[in-house]
Amino acid sequence: MPRVKVARKSTAIDMTAMCDVAFLLLTFFILTAKPKVEDPSKAEVPPSSKEVTIPEDNVLMISIGKGGKIFLGFSGNDVRTEALKTMGEKYGTSFTPAELNKFANTEIFGVPMKQMKQFLNTPSDQMKNFAQDGIPADTTINNELSQWILTARQADRALHGKDFSVAIKGDRLQEYPSVNTVLSVLGHQKLFKYDLITTLRAAPKK
Amino acid sequence: MAELDTSGGGKHKGGKVRSKKASTRVDLTAMVDLAFLLITFFMFTTTLNKPKAMNLAMPDNSVPQSNLPVAETRTMTILLGSHNKIEWYMGLPGKSAPTVDGYGPNGLRKALIENAKQVESTHAAPDNYMIVLIKPSDKSTYENLVATLDEMSITGVKSYAIVKILPIEVEALKSQGNY
Numbered sequence: 524m525p526r527v528k529v530a531r532k533s534t535a536i537d538m539t540a541m542c543d544v545a546f547l548l549l550t551f552f553i554l555t556a557k558p559k560v561e562d563p564s565k566a567e568v569p570p571s572s573k574e575v576t577i578p579e580d581n582v583l584m585i586s587i588g589k590g591g592k593i594f595l596g597f598s599g600n601d602v603r604t605e606a607l608k609t610m611g612e613k614y615g616t617s618f619t620p621a622e623l624n625k626f627a628n629t630e631i632f633g634v635p636m637k638q639m640k641q642f643l644n645t646p647s648d649q650m651k652n653f654a655q656d657g658i659p660a661d662t663t664i665n666n667e668l669s670q671w672i673l674t675a676r677q678a679d680r681a682l683h684g685k686d687f688s689v690a691i692k693g694d695r696l697q698e699y700p701s702v703n704t705v706l707s708v709l710g711h712q713k714l715f716k717y718d719l720i721t722t723l724r725a726a727p728k729k
Numbered sequence: 730m731a732e733l734d735t736s737g738g739g740k741h742k743g744g745k746v747r748s749k750k751a752s753t754r755v756d757l758t759a760m761v762d763l764a765f766l767l768i769t770f771f772m773f774t775t776t777l778n779k780p781k782a783m784n785l786a787m788p789d790n791s792v793p794q795s796n797l798p799v800a801e802t803r804t805m806t807i808l809l810g811s812h813n814k815i816e817w818y819m820g821l822p823g824k825s826a827p828t829v830d831g832y833g834p835n836g837l838r839k840a841l842i843e844n845a846k847q848v849e850s851t852h853a854a855p856d857n858y859m860i861v862l863i864k865p866s867d868k869s870t871y872e873n874l875v876a877t878l879d880e881m882s883i884t885g886v887k888s889y890a891i892v893k894i895l896p897i898e899v900e901a902l903k904s905q906g907n908y
Contacts, residue, residue, distance in 0.1 A: 538757040545764035552771030569872035571879040573783035587871070690782060695872035699809070699865040702874065706891075710787060718782035721875055 562586060562692075563594060563633060563655050569695035571721035583675060583687035584720075585668075585709075586631065589694055591701035592657025593668055596631030597675045597687060603627045605678035606671070607639075613670060616640060633657045636667060662707045669708045676712075692720040783878060788890060799860060803852060805844050806862045807837070807877060808898050809869035810907030815877070819844065822897050829905055832876050841884040861889040864898060868908050 566588045586594040597603065604627045611618050614636040618626070622643040626632075633655040634642045645653050660668035679687055689709060693702055709717070801820040808816040808827065816827035817840055830836040841861070848859040861881065865874050874891075881889050902908040 538761050542757050542761050542764065545761055545768060549764050549768050549771065552768060552775060556771055556775050569875040571781070571783050571875055573781060573879065573882060575782050575784060577782040691785075693871040693875075695870065695875075697871045698867060699869045699871065699874065700867050702871050703865075706787065715787045717785045717787075719785050719875060719878070720782050721879075723781045 566694040584690040587693040594633035600627040690718040809865040810902045811868035814907045864894040
């Protein structure tokens with residue numbers, strides 16, 4: 524008896540379409556990816572049930588890290604360059620173009636003006652280990668933090684004609700006096716609306 | 730598909746020699762593998778949950794404002810003490826002993842809801858909403874402040890403010906061991 528031969532089908536599938544989709548998605552994710560900025564303040568934010576998202580750009584963020592160290596970050600590379608120039612004039616230090624460029628790419632910093640030059644001359648790979656002492660601040664009208672905020676706001680106004688929205692990021696176990704310092708510094712500059720950065724906690728049922 | 734046709738050409742005896750048509754198909758498996766690997770990497774590294782924030786508006790203290798007369802019975806003062814404890818009282822400080830409470834649904838939230846109801850029932854509309862004064866002491870943490878502000882939004886308190894704590898209130902906190 525002759526055997527009935529079953530025709531063997533190829534197991535290979537046409538993958539062209541799948542490949543197309545995969546690369547389309549890949550392109551999308553690559554383009555939307557944003558490098559995560561390491562926050563030197565290492566603030567652990569408290570939870571809240573609010574769901575307001577903070578704006579993506581044009582934000583001035585003040586971080587209160589462990590030990591009440593104050594860090595500052597504001598958006599715009601050109602704004603940062605301009606602000607550092609002005610701050611250098613105010614505190615009697617001049618910065619080289621290389622230092623200005625380095626500062627323009629520093630998203631968040633927390634060093635007093637005295638250490639700024641040293642901080643900016645640290646090689647990028649050792650930046651992580653640089654002990655940042657925080658920006659000096661107190662409740663008086665004139666201190667380094669308030670000068671920074673003022674300079675940054677002026678630079679943003681001059682370059683972009685926009686006003687920063689202020690965000691505060693505090694460590695959850697930080698005691699109130701350091702928060703009060705930041706609030707009073709902002710209050711002296713007539714900034715009264717803030718976004719307090721929190722992590723989301725499920726809203727409780729009423 | 731997926732492999733190049735390698736079956737040899739050229740066993741044509743006589744006749745025309747036809748140029749062999751090579752298959753244009755390439756094995757895409759490896760490429761797709763790589764593409765999906767990269768997709769997975771980028772998907773996991775993109776921060777999907779953007780930081781959330783809560784709004785806080787402080788009163789403008791640079792201009793002297795007219796002080797509106799407000800019935801003291803409508804104000805509730807919350808003192809934020811140490812060790813995640815709060816003390817609250819209605820009306821003026823020192824008149825009644827503050828109640829010691831904790832944060833959370835059975836502590837502060839319950840007190841807020843009950844006091845708001847009581848204020849609403851004892852005062853005439855439209856001025857029958859409760860006014861809350863939040864007074865963080867130096868021993869309270871940032872988390873305590875955020876938790877209190879969060880309770881304000883949960884319980885729907887219309888009018889609240891962060892106010893500097895008075896010495897007499899610090900004493901009250903001290904006497905109950907919350908400072």
